[in-house]
Structure formats: C-alpha cells, structure tokens
Amino acid sequence: MIGKLKGTIDEIGEDYALIDVHGVCYVAYCSSRTLGKLGSPGEAAVLFIETYVREDQLKLFGFLSALEREWFNILQSVQGVGAKVALAILSTLTPPELANAIALQDKTSVSRAPGVGPKVATRIVTELKNKAPAFAGEASANIGLKQEIGEGVASAPVADAVSALTNLGYSRDQAANAVAAALKNGGEGADSAKLIRLGLKELSRP
Structure with missing residues (x-):
C-alpha cells in the first residue's frame, strides 16, 4: 500500500501527475485543483496517495493534503459518487469549502461540480452533514453555526x-x-x- 509519494514531477497530464521517485515513475490521478498547485516538471513534489486495487487494475490517486484524501474517501460513501465524481467535486471545492457547503445544506455549490446532479448533491449534503465538523479544516471555527443555519434551527x-x-x-x-x-x-x-x-x-x- 502506497501512502505518500516524495519525488520530482516528471510530467503533468490532463488528469494525472507523473512523479519520479528515485527513477521509478508513478502515475497519480489528481483533481484539477491539485494539479494546478503541484508545480512544474523538474520541481519537487509530495502527494498523499490513495491506492485502488481492483481485479483488472491498480490506480493511484494523489492529493496535496491528508484532509483532501479523507474527503475523497468520504464522498465515495455516498451512492452515485465514484472516484471520478469525487475528484470532480474536489476540483470545484476545497475541503473547507466542501465542509461549509455540506454544513449549510448548500446543494447548489456542490452541484457545480461536473457530473453532480441535483439528486446526488442532495444525497451528499444530507448523508455527510455529520462529517462536516470533523473534516472542516480551516473552516472549523464557524461550522457549528453553519450546521444550525443549514438544518433550519x-x-x-x-x-x-x-x-x-x-x-x-x-x-x-x-x-x-x-x-x-x-x-x-x-x-x-x-x-x-x-x-x-x-x-x-x-x-x-x-
């Protein structure tokens, strides 16, 4: 199981980064937000990794922070959200923005992500509302009040x-x-x- 990669950026693709770790290049699929902040070929990079092992494939997904990786996994606990949609959401919203949107029951913000329709957005903000405080990151200060606003209390x-x-x-x-x-x-x-x-x-x- 690979948990983190530390190496040099070899290539940045449309949806992946190729990270050279002592001569071995790993393909890590990332959100567009992560790819935009990662750097340029030749620069040092650190990615938190989620390893997917299936019968017919092995894929690495890369994240700038452990918190982003946590949200990637949490989002996939919702029906209709797979790895591709989870990455699309994290391309659209940072982890604190996502926590805020869920706390406020703001389906509109979540549905801005490609592939997220109204039904899936509703399931996300409904099913994950209790997760928001624990994974709000820098947005944790006001998350309790936002939950009260979102729940109408x-x-x-x-x-x-x-x-x-x-x-x-x-x-x-x-x-x-x-x-x-x-x-x-x-x-x-x-x-x-x-x-x-x-x-x-x-x-x-x-």
Missing part, C-alpha cells in the same frame, strides 16, 4: 440576517461567516437589524 435573528445578506447577492457561506463575526462583535442577543448592519460592515472589509 438557528435563532430567528441569525436566520433573518443570513437570508437578508444572501438576498443582497452574497453566497450563503459569505453570509454565514459575516453573521458569525457579527455575533462576536454584537453579542448573542443582537437582533437581526444589528446582525445585518455588522455583517455588511464585515463583508465590506478589503
């Missing part, structure tokens, strides 16, 4: 403020982050008008 002022900000054109994730910051500044007892005002102030920061 957030307080009325919070829900109203998020709704108002999304109606102004902000994404649910942007709105939720702004309201989370507003709660810290305005206090848990702040009404919706105050949360909207403070949220807009937060969103206007460069």
